[in-house]
Amino acid sequence: MFYYLISFFILCLYNISLTFADTSSISRSAHRKGNVTLGGLFPVHEYGSPQEPCGAISEFRGIQRLEAMLFAIEQINDDNHLLPGIELGALVLDTCSDDNYAVEQSLGFVISRLTSSSCKCANTSSADSPHNDNVFGVVGATLSSVSVHVANLLRLFQLPQISYASTTPKLSEPSFEYFARTVPSDSNQARAIVDILQRLNFTYVNTIYSHGDYGEGGFREFRRLLKILTAPDDELNVIQKKQTRICIADEQRLYRDATIPDIKTMLQTMFDRIKFDVQVRVYVLFLTKEDARKLLQAIKLFNGTFQPVLIAMPDSRQIQFNSERFVPGHYRIYNYHRSYVKSSSFETMTSPYEYVTVGEWKIDRNQNGKLNLAIDSIVWPGTNTNDALPSFKTIPISRCSEPCRVGEVHQFQGDSCCWVCTPCNETSIVTGSAEQERCEPCSLGYWPTQNRTLCYKVKETSVELLSAIALIPISLSIIGNILTFYVVILFYRKRQTPIVKASGTELCFIMLGGIHLCYLMTFPIIMRPHIVTCVIQRLGIGLAFSMMYAALLTKTNRIARIFESTKKQGRLRQQYISPRSQVAICSCLIMVQLLLSLVWLAYEHPYVDMIAYERLVMLKCHMNKYSFLFSLSYNALLVLICTMYAVRTRKVPENFNETKFIGFTCYTTCILWLAFLPIYFTAHETGRHQVHIVTLCVTLSLCATVALACLFSPKVYIIIFHPEKNMRLTKHLRAQVHSMKFASRLPATASFVLNHTTSNKESLSTAVPPDGEEKKQLLSSNQPIILQNFPNKTNNSNLAINNNNNNNNNNNNNNNSNVRKISTMIIASHLDSCLNDEKRKLPIKKCGFTDDESLYSDSMSNEQIML
Numbered sequence: 001m002f003y004y005l006i007s008f009f010i011l012c013l014y015n016i017s018l019t020f021a022d023t024s025s026i027s028r029s030a031h032r033k034g035n036v037t038l039g040g041l042f043p044v045h046e047y048g049s050p051q052e053p054c055g056a057i058s059e060f061r062g063i064q065r066l067e068a069m070l071f072a073i074e075q076i077n078d079d080n081h082l083l084p085g086i087e088l089g090a091l092v093l094d095t096c097s098d099d100n101y102a103v104e105q106s107l108g109f110v111i112s113r114l115t116s117s118s119c120k121c122a123n124t125s126s127a128d129s130p131h132n133d134n135v136f137g138v139v140g141a142t143l144s145s146v147s148v149h150v151a152n153l154l155r156l157f158q159l160p161q162i163s164y165a166s167t168t169p170k171l172s173e174p175s176f177e178y179f180a181r182t183v184p185s186d187s188n189q190a191r192a193i194v195d196i197l198q199r200l201n202f203t204y205v206n207t208i209y210s211h212g213d214y215g216e217g218g219f220r221e222f223r224r225l226l227k228i229l230t231a232p233d234d235e236l237n238v239i240q241k242k243q244t245r246i247c248i249a250d251e252q253r254l255y256r257d258a259t260i261p262d263i264k265t266m267l268q269t270m271f272d273r274i275k276f277d278v279q280v281r282v283y284v285l286f287l288t289k290e291d292a293r294k295l296l297q298a299i300k301l302f303n304g305t306f307q308p309v310l311i312a313m314p315d316s317r318q319i320q321f322n323s324e325r326f327v328p329g330h331y332r333i334y335n336y337h338r339s340y341v342k343s344s345s346f347e348t349m350t351s352p353y354e355y356v357t358v359g360e361w362k363i364d365r366n367q368n369g370k371l372n373l374a375i376d377s378i379v380w381p382g383t384n385t386n387d388a389l390p391s392f393k394t395i396p397i398s399r400c401s402e403p404c405r406v407g408e409v410h411q412f413q414g415d416s417c418c419w420v421c422t423p424c425n426e427t428s429i430v431t432g433s434a435e436q437e438r439c440e441p442c443s444l445g446y447w448p449t450q451n452r453t454l455c456y457k458v459k460e461t462s463v464e465l466l467s468a469i470a471l472i473p474i475s476l477s478i479i480g481n482i483l484t485f486y487v488v489i490l491f492y493r494k495r496q497t498p499i500v501k502a503s504g505t506e507l508c509f510i511m512l513g514g515i516h517l518c519y520l521m522t523f524p525i526i527m528r529p530h531i532v533t534c535v536i537q538r539l540g541i542g543l544a545f546s547m548m549y550a551a552l553l554t555k556t557n558r559i560a561r562i563f564e565s566t567k568k569q570g571r572l573r574q575q576y577i578s579p580r581s582q583v584a585i586c587s588c589l590i591m592v593q594l595l596l597s598l599v600w601l602a603y604e605h606p607y608v609d610m611i612a613y614e615r616l617v618m619l620k621c622h623m624n625k626y627s628f629l630f631s632l633s634y635n636a637l638l639v640l641i642c643t644m645y646a647v648r649t650r651k652v653p654e655n656f657n658e659t660k661f662i663g664f665t666c667y668t669t670c671i672l673w674l675a676f677l678p679i680y681f682t683a684h685e686t687g688r689h690q691v692h693i694v695t696l697c698v699t700l701s702l703c704a705t706v707a708l709a710c711l712f713s714p715k716v717y718i719i720i721f722h723p724e725k726n727m728r729l730t731k732h733l734r735a736q737v738h739s740m741k742f743a744s745r746l747p748a749t750a751s752f753v754l755n756h757t758t759s760n761k762e763s764l765s766t767a768v769p770p771d772g773e774e775k776k777q778l779l780s781s782n783q784p785i786i787l788q789n790f791p792n793k794t795n796n797s798n799l800a801i802n803n804n805n806n807n808n809n810n811n812n813n814n815n816n817s818n819v820r821k822i823s824t825m826i827i828a829s830h831l832d833s834c835l836n837d838e839k840r841k842l843p844i845k846k847c848g849f850t851d852d853e854s855l856y857s858d859s860m861s862n863e864q865i866m867l
Contacts, residue, residue, distance in 0.1 A: 028054070028096075028105075030066065032073065034089025037133040039109045041140025041150065042066045046290065047097040047256065054096035061142055061289065065164070066092055069139060091133055095146050097290070099212075102146040103153060109135045110157055137161070143288065144168035144186075145212035151179045168217035186214065186286075188329030188369065190221040192361035193284055195371040196333065197246050202282045204400040204418075206270055207251045208295070209286035215253070218286035223248065247400065247418075249273075249280045254291045263298035278418065282398040329369070333359040337379045407452040409437035427612050429453055444610045445617050460610070462528045462619040463693055470526050473697035477522035480701055480708070484516045487712050490719060499715055499726045503658070504558075506583045507551045511707065514547025518704035522697040534606035534621035539597050541700065542631050546593035548707050549638035549669075554586045556645035556662055563649065593634050600631055611689055618689050625681055636673065642666045658711070665710040672702055 028044065044062035048055030057063065073088045091109070095102035112135050137160040141147045147166035154161050155178045163171070163181040170176075172185050197205065207222070209215035226246050250270050254263065274280050287295060334355040359373035380396055404410055404421035409430050411420045424430060424439035429448045431440045442448055442455035449456060463470050491508060494500050500508070521540045524533040558577055576585065609622035646663030676699040683692035718725050 028094035029108075030070070030090065030092040031133075032070065032090040033133070034073075034077070034087040036086055037089040037091050037112075037135050038073070039106075039135040039138035039140075040066070040069050040090055040092035041095050041102060041106065041138060041142075041146065042069075042092060043097040043142050043146075044094040045096045049257070053098045053101040054094065058097070061165075062094075065142070089133060091135055095141050095143070097143055097146070099143075099145050099149045102141060103149045106138070106150045106153055109138055109159060110153065113157055113159065135159070139164065141166065143212065144171065144214035144217060147171060147179070147181075148213050151176050154178060166214070168213040169221050170213055170217050184329030184363075186218040187221045188363055189331065190218055190225055191363070191369045192329070192331050192371070193222060194225050194246065195361060195369055196373065197282070197284075199371060199373055200375070200395055202398040203245060204247050204249050204278070204280055204398055205282040205284050206249050206280055207284045207286070208254065208266075209251070210254050210288045210291040211256050212288070214288060215286045215291070219251070222284065222286070249278070249400065254287065254295075258291070258294065260294050260298045260301075263294055264301050267298060267302070278400050279397050280400075281396045328362070328364050330362040331360060332357055333361065333373060335378050406450075407448075409439055424452065429455060442612075444612065447612065447615055458612075458615050458617055460617045460619055463526050463690055465523075465526060469690055469694055473522050473526065473694055473701060476698065476701035476705070477519045480519040480704055481516060484512060484519060484704075484708060487708065487716060488512050488516070490716060491712075494719055494726070497719070497726045499718055503715060504555055504579070504582065506579050507555050507586060508712075510583070510586055511548050511551040511711070514544050514549075514551070515704040515708050517544035517547065518700045521700050525693060525697050529608045529619045529621045531606060531608065534608065534623075535601065537621055537623070538601055538606055538631075539594070541696075542593045542597045542635060543590070544700070545632070545635035545703070546590045546638065548704070549635055549642060550586045550589035550593075552662060552665070552707075552711075553589065553638050553642045553645070554582050556642055556649065556659070558582060559659060560645050560649050589638065596631060596634055600627055603627075620689055620693065629677075639666060639669050639673070643670060658714070661710045661714060665707055668706045668710070669703055672699060672706070 030040075042062050042065050043058050044066060045054035046056050046058050047053065069092065070090060073090055076082050077087050091112075093102075093105040093108065095105065112133055138150070138154060139162055141150060141163060142165040144166040145168075147161070147163045148168065148170060151161055151171065155176065158178060161179050163179070163183070165183060166181055167183050167186040167189065169185045169187045171179055171181065172187075197203075207219060209219040226248070250273055252266050252270060254266075258266075285292065285295070335358045336353055336355055356377070356379075358377045359371065361369055361371045363369040375395070380394070400418040402421070404419075407426075407428075407430065408421040408423045409432075411422045412418075422439075425441060427448065428439040428441045429452050430437055431453075432438045445457055445460065446455035447458045448454070465474065488509070491500055491505070491512070495505050517540060521537070521544060524536040524540065527533055562577070576582075604624060604627055607622050609620050611618040611620065642662070643666040646659060646666050649659040650663060676695065679695050680692060680699075683689070683695060
């Protein structure tokens with residue numbers, strides 16, 4: 001029922017077209033009678049205009065192909081073996097290269113199948129209508145757009161159609177089941193063009209295509225192949241597809257009625273769209289013959305700017321049909337250039353242009369296309385400066401952007417086919433597809449390969465103990481440890497001598513322990529990093545500094561309190577000055593630093609950090625610079641307080657203390673730290689980790705060396721080279737004082753007599769008595785010793801021992817010098833005993849004085865009294 005409705009509708013349309021047809025039109029057809037009639041569609045005329053569809057005669061595509069069909073029919077009819085008893089006829093119609101006109105003409109094929117009655121049409125020059133023959137099949141058409149329209153009509157009536165020139169891929173769709181062709185599809189042509197572009201490394205091209213199924217279909221297939229080419233189907237083809245990426249810079253469609261000036265304007269527009277830094281020199285054309293002729297004529301208007309180089313044309317081969325309607329594709333590739341003939345003396349042009357075969361592309365069933373291209377035989381556009389002959393053998397460049405170098409990624413800008421090359425970090429590789437490249441850093445302990453695509457494991461290294469850069473800190477550490485160990489042994493052996501006891505034996509040993517630990521810290525810092533050495537660094541550095549500066553702070557605080565109390569004439573006894581109290585205070589200060597280090601360990605766990613260099617990894621203990629600075633801040637506070645006390649006690653008589661050495665130690669330590677911090681953190685920021693480590697070791701050793709040299713070398717010098725200054729008083733004076741009395745507020749010019757006798761059996765009490773000892777020092781003498789002219793600037797109580805009458809002064813003038821020395825030593829002994837007493841200031845009567853006032857006299861500063 002549907003078939004009859006369609007037939008009725010077609011008849012109505014055909015009658016309407018005959019009714020409104022131009023009365024002056026001429027029937028454009030060729031007819032040959034026969035038993036079996038074959039229809040034919042040929043573009044005998046070119047396309048004219050919308051008012052007149054048929055234009056000029058087309059000789060090659062129209063007349064010659066029409067004659068070829070008629071000649072083939074005659075040959076078949078003459079051969080009795082091919083179709084015995086059957087004579088072929090022909091009904092050939094003109095399409096005028098117009099889709100609508102061709103469909104109107106093809107209605108005659110359909111009508112011949114619907115009716116067998118004759119039809120006399122008015123206003124025709126032929127009395128015999130060609131529609132009386134029953135058409136069994138149609139040959140044609142030429143243009144793909146015409147074949148598509150005609151095939152849509154003929155398939156409704158199951159009328160077979162075979163084209164000899166239509167190549168659009170659309171006709172390969174299953175809906176055109178009654179259509180076949182003797183030429184390969186344009187999809188093969190597009191594949192051949194893509195292969196040529198890949199072989200010549202043309203990655204950025206312009207495209208121009210004709211209006212209709214041939215141009216539009218070919219362009220669509222070409223664009224589809226480019227998308228498939230760049231799609232990352234699998235990871236194995238990512239790199240290859242990235243290298244063969246082809247992009248379309250601009251695309252233009254030629255309309256059917258486009259003139260040569262219109263085409264020139266279109267080309268100029270394509271020129272203007274190209275950026276100054278983009279090189280686009282390749283144009284891919286999908287044009288019909290008429291459009292190609294117009295394009296070449298428009299190119300001439302640019303004075304040779306456009307010069308065609310390669311042209312792909314289908315080649316003739318044996319055609320075989322099958323159920324899949326597959327036709328093998330075969331194309332010859334021509335180089336289009338001028339022809340030159342060499343003479344004996346010069347070269348001249350003999351013809352404008354010629355086609356030279358430089359390759360071919362072919363495809364068989366179930367195979368990929370195979371390209372054979374002789375690149376060296378291609379002559380590229382260009383002229384020789386001497387004789388205007390072709391000279392360019394180098395393949396021209398047609399691309400948007402320069403290829404990215406090794407280690408750079410493509411950063412595409414939106415949908416553009418151009419990119420910007422962004423370098424990756426030296427420790428990163430390039431991964432991902434062409435559109436999604438990214439820089440991926442290598443893991444710790446790995447380094448990129450030379451092509452920046454893989455990471456390989458590198459050698460791990462650290463500061464070697466025997467390396468040149470570690471020689472200085474290790475030498476300082478070894479020498480410092482030897483000297484410190486020697487001082488410890490010397491002080492232990494001389495611990496009962498006055499100079500060691502006066503310095504505070506317990507605090508000295510704590511300070512020496514901190515110095516020794518500073519020297520030892522060089523080895524765990526330089527050794528190959530491990531979690532154990534990292535923990536030792538965290539705890540040891542702060543602990544070593546705190547042991548030195550906490551002991552130093554305790555000593556300076558004790559001296560400052562003692563002498564400030566004497567200046568104020570205070571009668572209250574000083575507290576916490578005994579050795580036990582001093583050790584307890586020092587221990588508390590050290591425990592604060594130890595607690596801070598433990599909190600640091602808990603908050604920031606130690607681990608071995610790996611710093612990547614080229615082809616090696618530097619191992620070091622991770623130590624956050626801010627956390628390390630916070631740990632050192634407590635020790636810096638101790639140094640600053642020590643410096644403050646050193647400044648406050650700078651006017652104390654130097655005979656009674658070692659404040660000048662303590663002050664020099666504090667000043668030098670501050671300078672070392674001010675120089676250390678910038679170098680340490682600058683090396684850390686700039687990645688010079690070996691300098692960073694060595695700087696820390698050298699600073700530790702220098703701080704320990706300053707303390708060892710300033711605080712202990714003077715005492716070691718006296719102990720070794722001047723032992724007589726470290727002797728007890730009893731070795732110089734064995735005497736006993738029989739009586740000792742105090743006289744208050746005597747005149748400054750008063751004279752005193754000291755009676756003493758020497759005894760080998762009895763000894764005088766030591767210059768530095770034990771703490772808390774309250775024994776009276778008994779001195780006996782059968783012979784008085786006179787103390788004359790002993791000034792009393794402080795108006796305190798004066799010492800008087802068996803004061804005699806003024807008449808005896810003249811008799812004892814010879815003994816003044818000896819008495820002055822002995823009295824000074826006795827008073828120094830009492831003062832030293834007071835300084836070392838737990839109660840800090842004893843009443844004078846407990847030191848052998850009768851007045852209940854503290855001893856204070858500046859007159860003794862001129863004497864060489866040893867503390």
